[in-house]
Amino acid sequence: MKAKTKLIHGIHIGDPLTGAVTVPIYQTSTYRQEGVGSHKGYEYSRTGNPTRAALEELMAVLEEGHAGFAFSSGMAAITAVMMLFSNGDHIILTDDVYGGTYRIMSKVLNRFGLEHTFVDTTKLEDIRAAIRPNTKAIYIETPTNPLLKVTDIAEAAKLAQEHDLLTIVDNTFMTSYFQSPISLGADIVLHSATKYLGGHSDVVAGVVVVNTEELAQRIHFIQNATGGVLGAQDSWLLMRGLKTLGIRMEEHERNARAIVEFLQSHPKVKNIYYPGLLTHPNYETAKRQATGFGAIVSFDVDSENTLEQLMRKLKYFTLAESLGAVESLISVPAKMTHASIPAQRREELGITDTLIRISIGIEDHEDLIEDLTQALQ
Ligand SMILES: *Cc1c(COP(=O)(O)O)cnc(C)c1O
Secondary structure (H helix, E strand, O other): OOOOHHHHHOOOOOOOOOOOOOOOOOOOOOOOOOOOOOOOOOOOOOOOOOOHHHHHHHHHHOOOOEEEEEEOHHHHHHHHHHHOOOOOOEEEEEEEOOOHHHHHHHHHHHHHOOOOEEEEEOOOOHHHOOOOOEEEEEEEEEOOOOOOOOOOOHHHHEEEEEOOOOEEHHHHHOOHHHOOHHHHHHEEEEEEEOOOOOOOEEEEEEEEOOHHHHHHHEEEEEEEEOOOOOOOOOHHHHHHHOOOHHHHHHHHHHHHHHHHHHHHHHEEEEEEEEOOOOOOHHHHHHHHHEEOOOOOOEEOOOOHHHHHHHHHHOOOEOOOOOOOOOOOOEEEEOOOOOOOOOHHHHHHHOOOOEEEEEEOOOOHHHHHHHHHHHHHH
């Protein structure tokens, strides 16, 4: 089955009871038992819900994993994965991970004795050098935000296997449509489904997919024990979004290519960060391990003046956090998502005060380019 068909037929569709073509929304917290302990597989909706179960099964198929789990947000999914570890364990993470991941590692889980080291995971030697006797996992986000650094998943997973570590990949930016970390050797894939998987800026959700029955049992135990599950309505919305993931990603990327070309020719635009550019330092890796380059693009403009003017004059790019939706969004990492990072560290990383990140939507790219042209004038 090819990728777009899988999004529609990856799991058996419909409702056997009525013939309804879509999965019903089972808006129920509990289930009647025939006798004590005798039930149809569902007892209580934190433990399991048929609408959520359909989404979880679909996500396992899409990520080529063994089992999927849906959470109330990307951060709830990440938290559940981190609950696999114990006091005294050590995790190696990509140095420019999502801000929320940085926050939970350095401000919450550290209080429970979970140790961490942030390294540039695009450099295999840096990962190797960070491995300690108590290291349990390598956590990769690729490409990263906002500089789109790409880590070689297969290489990192091989190193992890040699040291008996788990490989965990945040696949939010590429999605299961463009990148399949489990087939590259990862053990666990997770998503902020709030972004491309949902795709319409209308649901906050998270997903975890694992590659073995043993990990599936452990994550299900944690999901049920900690309780950050996705509700039935949101599970249904996410499934609706997923059906068009393929056509959306293709269109997002087509637009991204056109806009990158435009930006390259603009005198007020300086550095452009996009893994699909031949000049991107990780272009070869990006090309090898994914079937697309995505639609998140960052670039520097020539001055803070230009930046302010751009923000004021753009019509089709909404100034907002988040990404991966049908509508184009724009943000200023140094002032928004990455404001909590000290200025000097930001400068070292390349997150300058004139850096702009755009999440390119699925509008007609001619309109988006016209909008950028007038705003940069
Ligand atoms: C948004 C995001 C998260 C967090 O997900 P929420 O759904 O906002 O909790 C995690 N990782 C990445 C890469 C993200 O973009």
